[in-house]
Each structure stands twice: as structure tokens, then as C-alpha cells.
Amino acid sequence: MTYCVAMRVDEGLVFLSDTRTNAGVDHVSAARKMAVFEQPGDRVLVLLAAGNLALTQAVMQLLSEPAPEDKLTLYNAPSMADAARLVGEAVREVHRRDAATLAEFSVDFNCSFILGGQIRGANTRLFMIYSAGNFVEASLVSPYFQIGESKYGKPIIDRVITPSTPLDEVAKCALVSMDSTLRSNLSVGLPLDLLVYEKDSLQVTRFSTLDHDNQYFQMIHRTWGERLRQIFGEIPNPTWADPANVPLRARETVSSVPRVVHGDALTQPDTSAPPFQTLMQPDTGRSQQ
């Protein structure tokens, strides 16, 4: 598995990828899932990859092969959209070559990519390319893409990232998101590749490989867990009361424990059942007592 995330905000782009690969739990290794196509002063394109490693490396190989001057490559594509199309075409080329054979071995054609960057004279852009070679672009309402094991790390991104979030805060968010993923999925692992692209710099200005020794990531890992437990502890526990003491509006939906009455799978209110307590509603003054 893999976790890669890229976010696009007003100040630039942030890319973060793990490096774990596995073919079963006893065949764990590491590979970099980030590739940087850079022409300082002209363009920085960053490609993140998830899926079958043989497939993603085959796509990467195609994208980096020498080409005649007149052929489009990631180094001369006039726009980010053209670059995304090139990645999609490379995926389709690998599909033509490998998919049938893989199917004989019941191996899915499984790969996906995030491509982001900036080409001189244009804005930063961010794309996600699917295994069918088609692609979508990130927008202001959803300024990020994830590939691989995305769910554990999604809630924090949804809560904190907006287009105006400062770039370093976006990097921090990516690392918190990665920390949640690392904690819950063994197939995502250190070291991490973090690239922070400052808009209009047109070269790589901030990059770091974070391993177990990295003190900033250690600090995030430790602090985030501690503070989560702290704020969890500060939220009041529920309190319980007899339904009769609960405000009317709440009581309406309160009384039906979904008891199964023998012989009738449709659960129904059972007035002969013993009394129980229900969640106390804080008194806000608008409820009737």
C-alpha cells in the first residue's frame, strides 16, 4: 500500500509520499513514490504514484525516456494539462502492453498518479490520473488529492485546509494526515518524501526526506496524539436521565429500543419492557419540560 497526498493552495503546492512497498506482509521493502521533473526557471512537475509498483515504475520509465526534440515530454509540455495527458497516455501504453498478461495471473491493473506543478507563465495546477489514463483537476472547493490508503488521513485535511492556508501549515497538515495513516495501516511506512513548492519559484526550494530520526515529525507524532487525548478528555461525557425527565422534543425519538420481539423481525416499541435511561439533553431554554 501507499499513502500520497498533494495539496494546492494560494501560496503553492505541497507533496508528501511514504516509501513502503509490499507484496504480502513478509515481503516488505521501500521505494520512492515521488518523482520530480525540474527545469529551474522553467518548470517544476512532481509526480506521485500509488498501486502496483511494476506498473508505476513502467509508467515512470516511459515518461523519462529520451525523446526526439519534436515529441512532447514532461520537460517541454506547454501546459500542465498537456503534462497530465502525457502521464495518462503513458498509463494507457503500459495497459496495452501489460494488462492482458496480468489478467492471466489475476493481477489487477492498479495504478494511480497525482501530478502537480507549475510551468513558467501559468498558474500552479494539480491533477489526479486514474489507471484508465483519464484525469481530473483539483479545484478551490477540494484543493487536494490523495492516492493509496487515503481514508485515515482525510478528516484532518477536510477540517483545516482552505486555499488561503499558509504553505507551511499545509505541510504540517500533510504530516499530521500521514501520522494518522501510519498509525492505522502497517503497509504505509517511513521514510517520507516532503516537497513544498513555493508558487512562482520554478525550482525545488524546499524538500526533505523524513525518517525515524526526524525530530519535527517525531514532535508531530507525539504532540498530536497527546493533544487529541487531551481535548477528548475535555469534552463532557454524556449524562443519562429517565425519559420522563427529558425535554419533550428529545423524548419523541427516545422510547424505541430496537428490541426484537420473538417471531417478529420488525422491531417495535415494547411498552412492557423495563425502563431505561436516555441521553440527557442540556437545557437550552427552548425545550418544553
Added chain:
Amino acid sequence: MTYCVAMRVDEGLVFLSDTRTNAGVDHVSAARKMAVFEQPGDRVLVLLAAGNLALTQAVMQLLSEPAPEDKLTLYNAPSMADAARLVGEAVREVHRRDAATLAEFSVDFNCSFILGGQIRGANTRLFMIYSAGNFVEASLVSPYFQIGESKYGKPIIDRVITPSTPLDEVAKCALVSMDSTLRSNLSVGLPLDLLVYEKDSLQVTRFSTLDHDNQYFQMIHRTWGERLRQIFGEIPNPTWADPANVPLRARETVSSVPRVVHGDALTQPDTSAPPFQTLMQPDTGRSQQ
């Protein structure tokens, strides 16, 4: 989709389920996914269901049908393990009846259950039953089960629940976990059924159906998001420095931006590339400058 979670701690059991069902985004409805088999003074068994609603209701129907006195049911099973076996047998019965026909329509035989509760004279127990009818039991090291859309809500449970967590705090954790899931997956929806079982009570003592009006859940929803953003803001942003100013240990893994050199897909250090900054490591005294 569905999200159901059940946790077993020293003080008892907590069950929480959503009620959304859907067959495509334009066919959204609600069904209760919790069923309570209660004989006050003798047993409380709670069953949570996820998967194809027709299948889970068929299983529920089998489990609630009248049976001859000498036949095992959830109402007379001598142990929770026997009860789990009964649920598994019901799943297999529905599989025998429906699976072949469903396969003709390319519908997966997809259902899973959580069964928890207590029978007089024994401890509380908690099981997860798979669509093959086999089952596993929760243990002290992993005192909870989730079915349905489980990933968004898993990190908070992993961080705060231990066997000694007080029951009301477990209920609060289940609701926070549900809140994260509701925020990220549209196919999980209110109202929620929350049942808190106090060990040795042998009857339902605390139950609540939480809908949009429920002020406790509203408070969790609002407070949790606010406090998350607050602690996120309090964690320091990364700071960046020239690699030459970064302590030696960090520098070792710092210098290799995974640049793709044209014609060579294997990324390699490019000493001619422009300089970039890397994550500053806080000085802990053990690094060499």
C-alpha cells in the same frame, strides 16, 4: 453504506449504529441496523448489521423466527459463543438460499455483523461475524469491532480506548468516531442508535436515538472540530534551512530530491541542481553541528 461500532471495556459494552441505507445516491433511505434481544434478568444481546440490507434483514428474520422449545435461539443459547454460532448459521442459511441468484445479478454476498452482550452467570463478550458465517472475538488488546465504513473513525478509537476507559467516555468516543465518519462519507447518516450496556445489569438501561436535534451530539460535532483546529494551530509549523546548516544526522538523508534525469528513470542525486532548503531539526544537543 453503514458505520457500526461496538466496544467492550471493563464496565460494559457500547454499541452505536447509523441508519442510512442507499442503493445509489438517488435511492437513499433509513433502516435501523441495531437489534436487541433482551430477557431482563437473564440476557441482553445486541446485534449490529452492515452490508446488503436484504441479506441482513433475511438473517435477522431467521434469528427472530419462533422455534420449538428444544431448538437453540438467541433467547435460550447457553453462552455468547453459542449465540455467535447461531448468527453464523443464519448467515450460511441465507447464503445457501440467496447467493447463487445474487451472483447471477453480479451482486456480492456482502453482510457482516457485530454481536455483543451478556448472559447471566458469564462475562460480557463481543464477536464479529463475517459473511462466511465464521466469527472472531474481541480481546483486551483490541477491545472493539467496526463494520461498514470503518476507516475514518478508527484513529480516535485507537488513541483513546483501553479496557479501563469509563463507559460514558467510551460512548463519547463512539460518537466522536461517528462524527468523523459522517463528515467524510455521505452514505452514513443520522439518526444514530446508541446503546450503553452496564455490565451485570442484564437489561437495557441506557439507550438513545440521536437525530439532528440532539444537543449532546451537536455539541460533540461542533466542539471536536473547533478543538481539532485549535490544537492543529498550536503545533509549530516546520521551519526550513539550508542543508549545510542542518545537523549531520539529518543531512545524510536530506540531499536527494528524487529528480528524474531525462533518459534514466532511476532518480539519482544531481549535484548540479540548484540548492534547496530542508526541514530544520530542532537542536536537541545530541546532533553534531
